[in-house]
Amino acid sequence: MSENVELSPVDLDILRLLQNDARITNKDLAAAVGIAPSTCLDRVARLRDTGVITGQHASVDAAKLGRPLEAFLFVQVRPHRRPLVDPFIEHLLSLPEVRAVYHLTGPDDFLAHVATSSAGELQRLVLDELTARDEVARVHTNLVFQHWSGGPLLPPGT
Amino acid sequence: MSENVELSPVDLDILRLLQNDARITNKDLAAAVGIAPSTCLDRVARLRDTGVITGQHASVDAAKLGRPLEAFLFVQVRPHRRPLVDPFIEHLLSLPEVRAVYHLTGPDDFLAHVATSSAGELQRLVLDELTARDEVARVHTNLVFQHWSGGPLLPPGT
DNA sequence: TATGAAAGCCTTTGGGG
DNA sequence: CCCCAAAGGCTTTCATA
Numbered sequence: 001m002s003e004n005v006e007l008s009p010v011d012l013d014i015l016r017l018l019q020n021d022a023r024i025t026n027k028d029l030a031a032a033v034g035i036a037p038s039t040c041l042d043r044v045a046r047l048r049d050t051g052v053i054t055g056q057h058a059s060v061d062a063a064k065l066g067r068p069l070e071a072f073l074f075v076q077v078r079p080h081r082r083p084l085v086d087p088f089i090e091h092l093l094s095l096p097e098v099r100a101v102y103h104l105t106g107p108d109d110f111l112a113h114v115a116t117s118s119a120g121e122l123q124r125l126v127l128d129e130l131t132a133r134d135e136v137a138r139v140h141t142n143l144v145f146q147h148w149s150g151g152p153l154l155p156p157g158t
Numbered sequence: 159m160s161e162n163v164e165l166s167p168v169d170l171d172i173l174r175l176l177q178n179d180a181r182i183t184n185k186d187l188a189a190a191v192g193i194a195p196s197t198c199l200d201r202v203a204r205l206r207d208t209g210v211i212t213g214q215h216a217s218v219d220a221a222k223l224g225r226p227l228e229a230f231l232f233v234q235v236r237p238h239r240r241p242l243v244d245p246f247i248e249h250l251l252s253l254p255e256v257r258a259v260y261h262l263t264g265p266d267d268f269l270a271h272v273a274t275s276s277a278g279e280l281q282r283l284v285l286d287e288l289t290a291r292d293e294v295a296r297v298h299t300n301l302v303f304q305h306w307s308g309g310p311l312l313p314p315g316t
Numbered sequence: 317t318a319t320g321a322a323a324g325c326c327t328t329t330g331g332g333g
Numbered sequence: 334c335c336c337c338a339a340a341g342g343c344t345t346t347c348a349t350a
Binding site for chain 4: 196
């Protein structure tokens, strides 16, 4: 788990491929990067053990789950102290509509990415789960038209 | 790929488990949700075919890749028209530092989540890749102290 | 839509270069 | 650090209800 891990070009190829498809078979992965399957297994295990690979997750379409309306909530928490901040984060993360939370520098302290079923539910979220709390000084809401996301590595072949 | 997909409680359990660990074996997944392995394979295939599951990706630690400094860039693009907007998005997505791009309502049109090696590289990104372009009216930069993220479903057991 | 059984392939381990 | 080879387990298919 040390912060500095040496990554060979082969490791980077493996990461790129697993980032694009976490369920590629070890055999195919080995063939794609040009090493033996057993070697590949070793390398992937090492990438996991050193914390370079932190997990593998299926991506689920929020809209298909009945939450087609996404938004960013910019939240100012005052006073900005641990005894208030830590429970606030816990609260955010316990909400099923919350997809991600970021603690930021700048005038707004937190950014919450949420997916809701409707404008009404979004309003409820803001009024009942955020501004109703004493430590929440203000909330700005921006809707998400569209988004693109990926891992920290460009896909293979670029 | 229709927008409305009926999801049984078993489907939701499957989604939760795959969201948490995309490499769980089909056998274990079937046992966890209480159906036969062959049935489970069918259900997962259906979830894929209907677009509920859109992919499966290994999570890679950006810091371990040498990009420990994350930030959000709020970008105003003027004039806000397709002939300018579409190439701008393409440009953002082609940058290796960019992890996600959001097209938003509000005074700032785009939000880019970036991971950089240093403050110097972040500065270069802002000056050379963003404000150097005619259509970029302004950029606000906020650093990310910490972030938490997950899929649109709460984990199993909550 | 769900199941069980069988065939084949993949993962995984251990020895060796 | 890499590879080969073998054993065991898993995936996947298909007939059946």
